[in-house]
Amino acid sequence: EAGVAQSPRYKIIEKRQSVAFWCNPISGHATLYWYQQILGQGPKLLIQFQNNGVVDDSQLPKDRFSAERLKGVDSTLKIQPAKLEDSAVYLCASSLVLGLLDRDEQYFGPGTRLTVT
Amino acid sequence: GDSVTQMEGPVTLSEEAFLTINCTYTATGYPSLFWYVQYPGEGLQLLLKATKADDKGSNKGFEATYRKETTSFHLEKGSVQVSDSAVYFCASSGGSYIPTFGRGTSLIVHP
Numbered sequence: 001e002a003g004v005a006q007s008p009r010y011k012i013i014e015k016r017q018s019v020a021f022w023c024n025p026i027s028g029h030a031t032l033y034w035y036q037q038i039l040g041q042g043p044k045l046l047i048q049f050q051n052n053g054v055v056d057d058s059q060l061p062k063d064r065f066s067a068e069r070l071k072g073v074d075s076t077l078k079i080q081p082a083k084l085e086d087s088a089v090y091l092c093a094s095s096l097v098l099g100l101l102d103r104d105e106q107y108f109g110p111g112t113r114l115t116v117t
Numbered sequence: 118g119d120s121v122t123q124m125e126g127p128v129t130l131s132e133e134a135f136l137t138i139n140c141t142y143t144a145t146g147y148p149s150l151f152w153y154v155q156y157p158g159e160g161l162q163l164l165l166k167a168t169k170a171d172d173k174g175s176n177k178g179f180e181a182t183y184r185k186e187t188t189s190f191h192l193e194k195g196s197v198q199v200s201d202s203a204v205y206f207c208a209s210s211g212g213s214y215i216p217t218f219g220r221g222t223s224l225i226v227h228p
Contacts (some may be wrong), residue, residue, distance in 0.1 A: 033216065041217035042121075042206050043161070056215050091161070104149075106216065108161040 002026065004109035006092050018092045021112045025073070025094030030056075033106065034067055034077050035091040043091055049075065050097075085095035089113050102113045119144045123207050123219035130197055130226050138192040138222045140181075140207035149210040150183050150190040155221070156203045164192075164205070175211075202226045 005024040013019050025032050030051050035043035046065065048055040051072040060067070064083070069075040077087055093106040124139040142150065152164040152174070165174030170185035175177040179194045190207060 035218075040220070042208075042220045043218055044218070048215065058215075093161075105163045105166065108153075110160045 003043050004094055006090075006106050006112055008107035008112055009110060010113050010115075012117065013082055015084055015116055016081040018078065019082055019114065020076055020078045021090050021092075021114075023075045023092030023109060023117070025075075025092070026098070026107055029094035029107070030072070030097045031095045032069055032075050033074070033091075033093040033095075035093065037089045037091055037111070039088070039099055046077070078113075082114075087114055087116045119148070119209055119215065119217045121207050121209050121217050121219040123205075123222050126204075126221070126223035128222060128224050130224070132226055132228050133196045134226075136192070136194040136197045136201075136224065138205055138207075138224070140192065140219060141188050142189045142190065142207070142209045142217075143188065144209050144217075150181070151208040151210070152179070152181055152190070152192050153178055153206040153208060154203050155206065160166075161206065195223070197226045199226045199228055 007022050011019055032049045034046045035041045036046055046060045047057040047067045049069045052069050065079055067077045089111040091111045092109045095106045121142045134206055137218045149168045151166045153161045155161045164179055165176040167174040167183035170183055173182045181190050199218045202225050204221045204223050206221045209217045
C-alpha cells in the first residue's frame with residue numbers, strides 16, 4: 001500500500017512570495033489533514049477535510065493560507081504572501097473516515113520543509 | 118480548547134533502563150489518546166493508542182494506559198534500546214475529533 005505522498009520535500013522562498021504544497025493521501029482514505037510543525041513543537045492542525053468538505057479550519061490563518069480538496073482525493077495548501085514565521089514543516093496526513101467514533105490512525109507523509117527568508 | 122502536555126526533554130537514558138514519558142490532556146467529551154513516534158529523518162508514525170478509559174495500548178514493548186481520573190496517558194517501556202532514540206508525541210483526538218498534539222519529547226538512549 002502506497003503511503004501519503006507530499007511534494008515538494010523542501011522549498012525556500014522570500015517573504016511576500018507565494019508557495020503551494022501538494023498532498024496525495026492513501027487510496028480510500030476519506031479524511032485528510034494539514035498540519036504546521038514549527039521546530040521544537042508538536043504538529044498544529046491547520047485544516048481537516050472529510051472527502052471534499054471542510055470539517056475544521058479554525059486554526060488556519062485565512063488571510064494568507066488556503067487549502068482545497070476539490071475531488072475528495074488530493075489536496076493543495078497555499079500560502080500567499082508568506083511571512084518569516086511561516087517557516088516550518090508542513091505535514092499532510094490521512095485516515096480512513098471521521099465518524100461518530102473516530103478511532104482511526106492517522107498516516108503521515110514525509111512533510112515539506114519551508115524556509116522563508 | 119483541548120490541550121496535551123508532555124514532559125520536557127531531552128530524556129537521556131542508558132540502554133536497558135526503564136522509560137517513562139508523562140502526558141496529560143484536557144478535552145471535552147471522550148477523546149481517543151495516541152502516542153506517535155518520529156525517528157530521525159522519518160515521518161510521524163503511530164506507536165500505540167487507547168480509545169476509552171482504562172484501555173491499555175501496547176506496541177514494540179511500549180505501553181500506555183488511559184487514566185480518566187488523572188487525565189493521563191503516560192508512555193512506559195521496561196528496557197529501552199538505542200534504536201528507541203526518537204521524538205515521541207502524545208496526542209488526543211478530542212471530543213470534537215480535532216487532533217491535538219503535545220510538543221514532543223526527545224529520547225536519547227546511550228549504549
